[in-house]
Structure formats: C-alpha cells, structure tokens
Amino acid sequence: xxxxxxxxxxxxxxxxxxxxxxxxxxxxxxxxxxxxxxxxxxxxxxxxxxxxxxxxxxxxxxxxxxxxxxxxxxxxxxxxxxxxxxxxxxxxxxxxxxxxxxxxxxxxxxxxxxxxxxxxxxxxxxxxxxxxxxxxxxxxxxxxxxxxxxxxxxxxxxxxxxxxxxxxxxxxxxxxxxxxxxxxxxxxxxxxxxxxxxxxxxxxxxxxxxxxxxxxxxxxxxxxxxxxxxxxxxxxxxxxxxxxxxxxxxxxxxxxxxxxxxxxxxxxxxxx
Amino acid sequence: xxxxxxxxxxxxxxxxxxxxxxxxxxxxxxxxxxxxxxxxxxxxxxxxxxxxxxxxxxxxxxxxxxxxxxxxxxxxxxxxxxxxxxxxxxxxxxxxxxxxxxxxxxxxxxxxxxxxxxxxxxxxxxxxxxxxxxxxxxxxxxxxxxxxxxxxxxxxxxxxxxxxxxxxxxxxxxxxxxxxxxxxxxxxxxxxxxxxxxxxxxxxxxxxxxxxxxxxxxxxxxxxxxxxxxxxxxxxxxxxxxxxxxxxxxxxxxxxxxxxxxxxxxxxxxxxxxxxxxxxxxxxxxxxxxxxxxxxxxxxxxxxxxxxxxxxxxxxxxxxxxxxxxxxxxxxxxxxxxxxxxxxx
Numbered sequence: 001x002x003x004x005x006x007x008x009x010x011x012x013x014x015x016x017x018x019x020x021x022x023x024x025x026x027x028x029x030x031x032x033x034x035x036x037x038x039x040x041x042x043x044x045x046x047x048x049x050x051x052x053x054x055x056x057x058x059x060x061x062x063x064x065x066x067x068x069x070x071x072x073x074x075x076x077x078x079x080x081x082x083x084x085x086x087x088x089x090x091x092x093x094x095x096x097x098x099x100x101x102x103x104x105x106x107x108x109x110x111x112x113x114x115x116x117x118x119x120x121x122x123x124x125x126x127x128x129x130x131x132x133x134x135x136x137x138x139x140x141x142x143x144x145x146x147x148x149x150x151x152x153x154x155x156x157x158x159x160x161x162x163x164x165x166x167x168x169x170x171x172x173x174x175x176x177x178x179x180x181x182x183x184x185x186x187x188x189x190x191x192x193x194x195x196x197x198x199x200x201x202x203x204x205x206x207x208x209x210x211x212x213x214x215x216x217x218x219x220x221x222x223x224x225x226x227x228x229x230x231x232x233x234x235x236x237x238x239x240x241x242x243x244x245x246x247x248x249x250x251x252x253x254x255x256x257x258x259x260x261x262x263x264x265x266x267x268x269x270x271x272x
Numbered sequence: 273x274x275x276x277x278x279x280x281x282x283x284x285x286x287x288x289x290x291x292x293x294x295x296x297x298x299x300x301x302x303x304x305x306x307x308x309x310x311x312x313x314x315x316x317x318x319x320x321x322x323x324x325x326x327x328x329x330x331x332x333x334x335x336x337x338x339x340x341x342x343x344x345x346x347x348x349x350x351x352x353x354x355x356x357x358x359x360x361x362x363x364x365x366x367x368x369x370x371x372x373x374x375x376x377x378x379x380x381x382x383x384x385x386x387x388x389x390x391x392x393x394x395x396x397x398x399x400x401x402x403x404x405x406x407x408x409x410x411x412x413x414x415x416x417x418x419x420x421x422x423x424x425x426x427x428x429x430x431x432x433x434x435x436x437x438x439x440x441x442x443x444x445x446x447x448x449x450x451x452x453x454x455x456x457x458x459x460x461x462x463x464x465x466x467x468x469x470x471x472x473x474x475x476x477x478x479x480x481x482x483x484x485x486x487x488x489x490x491x492x493x494x495x496x497x498x499x500x501x502x503x504x505x506x507x508x509x510x511x512x513x514x515x516x517x518x519x520x521x522x523x524x525x526x527x528x529x530x531x532x533x534x535x536x537x538x539x540x541x542x543x544x545x546x547x548x549x550x551x552x553x554x555x556x557x558x559x560x561x562x563x564x565x566x567x568x569x570x571x572x573x574x575x576x577x578x579x580x581x582x583x584x585x586x587x588x589x590x591x592x593x594x595x596x597x598x599x600x601x602x603x604x605x606x607x608x609x610x611x612x613x614x615x616x617x
Contacts, residue, residue, distance in 0.1 A: 086511030
C-alpha cells in the first residue's frame with residue numbers, strides 16, 4: 001500500500017502516560033506509556049486477554065484509567081464533553097449488534113447524531129454524507145432492509161458506514177474484521193485505508209491477524225499481559241523475535257512480493 | 273421523523289377526542305354527541321348547564337363518565353409510553369413495568385394498605401392505596417437499581433435479572449398478605465385485577481400533567497434511545513451518557529407506571545402490546561413510537577373500558593379484559609412472526 005501522506009506532523013494525537021487499569025482488582029493494563037502521532041495507521045496487537053480492547057476503550061474515552069492520564073489532542077479525555085469527543089472519535093466494535101429492526105439507512109444516520117441538534121432534521125448535505133457512506137461500503141442496495149436481517153459481514157459494513165458518516169478525526173477499530181471472510185476483510189480495510197490516505201482520517205486498529213495488520217498498519221504496538229512489549233514501524237517490529245516474545249510461537253517473516261508487505265508463518269515451538 | 277410525528281399529532285388528537293365523546297354517549301343513560309360537547313363546554317367554562325339538557329344526564333356525563341373515560345385514556349397512554357421506553361432502554365421487546373418489578377411493587381404497596389385496613393388501622397381510604405402503590409413502585413425501582421448498581425454500566429441484563437428477583441419476592445409477599453386477609457381476600461384480588469371505576473377528577477389532574485411530562489421526556493431523548501439499540505459501547509462512542517440516560521428514563525417511566533397503577537390497579541398487557549404492535553406497523557424509531565404509544569395505549573384502554581362499562585352485560589375487571597384480549601392477540605402475533613421466519617422483533 002502507498003505510504004501515508006504526512007509523516008512529519010509533530011502534534012500529538014494521543015498521549016498515554018503511566019496508565020494502570022483493572023477490573024475488580026485484576027490488573028488489565030500496567031504502566032502503559034504511549035504517544036500516537038498523526039500520519040500513521042496504528043495497529044494494536046497481542047494475545048487474547050493482553051488488554052488490547054481495554055487500551056482502545058481508554059483511548060476512546062469509554063473507560064477512565066485508574067491511574068495515569070490519557071490525553072487526546074493535548075486534553076485529558078475526561079475533560080472532553082461527550083458529544084464533542086464523538087465528533088472526533090468513532091468506534092467500530094467487533095460484533096455490531098442491533099436490537100429492533102431499524103433500517104440500514106436509519107442506523108447509518110445515527111452517525112450524524114453528534115453533529116445534529118436534538119430536534120434538527122438532517123440537512124441535504126448530511127443526507128449526502130449518509131448516501132456516500134452507504135455507497136463506498138457497498139450497502140446502498142440494502143439501505144431499506146432491517147439491519148437485524150443482515151448477515152454478519154453486511155452488519156459489520158453497516159457499522160463501518162455509520163462510523164464514516166460520523167466524520168471522525170480518528171477511527172478506532174476493535175477487531176472490526178475478525179468475524180469476516182478474507183474478501184470482506186480486505187474490502188473493509190482497503191476502504192478505511194483509502195479514507196486515511198485521501199482524507200487524513202487517523203486510524204487505530206486492534207487486530208488479531210498479523211498478516212492483515214502487516215499491510216494495513218504503519219506502526220504496531222504489541223501488548224502482553226497488559227504491558228507494552230514493543231512498538232514501532234511495522235517493518236522494524238514485525239520480527240520473529242517479537243512474535244516469539246509476545247505469542248510464544250516460532251515464526252518466519254518474509255517480505256512477500258505478491259502483497260508487497262511482510263507476511264508471517266507460524267509453528268508451535270518444538271519441545272526440547 | 274419528528275416531523276412525521278408532528279404531522280400525525282393533529283389527526284390523532286381529533287380521533288381521540290371523537291372516541292372520548294363517543295364513549296361518553298354510551299351507557300345506561302343515552303346522551304347525544306352534541307349534548308356531550310355542550311355539557312363539557314359548560315363544565316369547563318364554569319357556566320351553568322344549558323336548560324335544554326337533562327340535569328341528570330349532565331351530572332352523569334360530567335362527573336361520572338368523564339373522569340372514568342379520561343382516566344382510561346391517560347392510564348392507557350401512560351402504560352403505553354412507559355412500556356415503549358422500558359423496551360427501548362432495556363433492549364428487550366418483552367420488557368415492561370412487570371419485568372422490572374415495578375407493577376408488582378405497586379401491587380404490594382396497595383395490598384399492604386388493604387390488609388392494614390382489614391386489621392383495623394384507621395387509614396383514610398382512597399388516599400392511602402394510591403400513595404402506597406406509588407411508594408411500592410418507586411421503592412421497588414430503587415431496590416432494583418441498587419441491586420444492579422454493582423455492574424457499573426447498569427446493563428439491561430443486570431436490571432432485568434434484579435427486577436425478576438425482586439418481583440418474585442414481592443409476589444410471595446403478596447401471597448402472604450392474601451393469606452392474612454383471609455375471608456376479605458376479595459378486596460385485594462379486586463384491586464389486583466384493575467378497575468377504572470374509581471377514577472375521579474383529582475386523579476385526572478394528577479395523571480394529565482404526568483402523561484404530558486413523561487411523553488415529552490421520552491420524545492426529548494428518543495434519538496438517544498434509538499442509538500442505545502446498537503449497544504452500550506457504540507452508543508457511548510456516539511456521545512451518549514448511557515448511565516445517565518438509563519437512570520433518567522427509568523425514573524420517569526417508573527413515575528408514570530406507578531401513578532397509573534395507583535389510580536387503576538394492575539392493568540396488564542397494555543404496556544407490552546402497544547409498543548410491540550406499533551413497532552410492526554411504523555418501525556422501531558422512538559421519535560415516532562413514543563408519541564404514538566400514548567395515543568394507541570389511550571385509545572385501546574378507552575375501548576376496553578367502554579366495553580366493560582357500557583357494552584358487556586356484566587362489568588368485567590379491566591385488567592382481566594385486557595389480559596384476555598391482549599394475551600391471545602399476542603400469541604397470534606408471536607406465532608405469525610415465527611412462521612414468517614422473523615425471529616427478530
């Protein structure tokens with residue numbers, strides 16, 4: 001994939017300092033320190049239970065750290081008014097579930113919520129945004145279908161369309177493509193990557209699939225047991241050493257001419 | 273969508289007024305529709321009743337039928353709107369004031385007063401039953417919220433679980449009160465079955481502002497409620513304070529239910545069926561669903577109450593009638609949805 005347009009931008013997007021977080025006394029994140037800058041697609045990787053989703057929740061202001069600070073654009077997340085923050089950050093959850101049979105269009109229109117006054121009807125411009133989001137996610141034909149009748153892949157595209165209609169400065173993906181087949185995964189990641197490259201929408205993605213992360217993300221953050229093990233440019237961090245340290249598997253990393261990115265194969269360590 | 277709701281407001285109000293007037297003509301004493309309007313106009317404007325109208329008819333319409341009819345409309349509307357809000361906030365199409373234990377709490381409060389009266393405690397009747405029903409309903413919600421509060425997100429599963437537990441305990445307690453009431457158990461049973469016969473003008477003056485206030489609060493938060501249907505995390509990321517929204521709307525709906533129950537006793541199925549049925553017709557959008565639930569709930573309960581008051585040979589308790597009509601209707605709806613392969617609601 002093409003290189004991002006701006007890599008020299010100096011202003012911090014997120015600044016995470018000394019963050020600890022736990023549920024009912026069980027620590028999930030321990031002393032996390034990170035700085036995220038604009039101009040890179042970030043990937044958060046790590047084994048199950050390593051705190052990836054919690055870190056994303058903290059970055060999105062969905063949870064507050066028990067100690068330490070999380071700042072977004074140089075302002076603590078707790079100090080952001082909720083609606084104002086929703087104009088900056090959008091989330092695509094892993095399993096997008098909708099109760100009640102709202103139409104696809106109605107659900108995508110919900111993305112306009114942070115931009116609209118309580119009783120305001122969406123303007124023509126807003127409607128055009130919704131149309132565009134439906135169009136590029138390939139669900140325009142489903143616009144009037146109840147979202148409860150869609151397949152998992154279609155629902156996930158509705159979630160992405162809604163996040164795009166929200167016009168965020170940054171998009172948070174929580175394993176947004178984990179339940180999709182490879183074709184739909186690639187489609188969604190490509191369209192998000194296009195938004196990033198063409199319109200400068202920042203992206204932070206929690207991912208499971210190292211090979212998808214490798215071509216989608218410019219920088220990777222590896223977590224293990226709630227701590228940052230390693231972070232940096234994808235070509236520097238996606239190494240057999242890191243993968244063994246984080247996941248406990250042996251790995252071979254090659255630069256594939258076919259995908260023009262690093263690709264990983266794995267095996268369990270052979271018992272001595 | 274608010275526009276669509278506003279456009280429907282006028283015709284629906286007209287239908288409701290016509291239904292109220294029509295219902296007022298029915299009964300043992302027949303009165304014509306123009307006379308009903310003349311009597312009401314005289315009553316509202318404070319003038320004496322016109323001489324052309326039988327004074328007995330005037331009294332019957334203005335002071336006997338009207339409070340009961342308006343009571344039916346308002347109680348039905350309150351149950352409909354609170355049902356719609358409960359279902360939307362708990363993400364459960366089967367939720368209503370029963371699921372949260374609120375109705376059972378109100379019933380417990382009322383039963384307690386009845387038993388105390390049986391045991392000779394001098395409590396002025398007519399005041400204490402509604403007051404205790406109200407306290408019972410609100411108290412139950414407080415306990416349910418307290419039980420669910422360990423879960424900081426106040427998720428709908430925790431709330432419903434807490435509601436079911438508390439309702440089970442209260443049902444047992446009501447059973448015990450019935451046992452204590454011994455031969456006079458009929459008093460409790462009659463109240464539990466619901467009736468609008470006791471509705472009075474002071475009741476109406478209490479119910480009307482509550483219905484207006486509750487419906488407006490529901491409409492005010494309707495877009496937030498829609499977004500809640502996509503889950504807590506997604507709603508929070510769209511800028512919604514989910515905990516505050518739940519607390520505010522649960523409290524307002526409980527007030528609405530508890531007040532309705534305190535006037536009419538337990539009337540089941542209205543809060544469940546009205547929003548459910550409307551969702552099939554107009555879709556799940558709460559901006560439309562909440563105001564429509566008021567009109568539909570009011571109209572349905574008015575029809576049911578007019579049936580039992582003026583059409584049926586014997587006055588069947590209204591709660592029994594709504595359950596007997598609503599229950600099978602719900603079953604048919606449920607089976608038909610399954611046959612169509614629609615398991616979603």
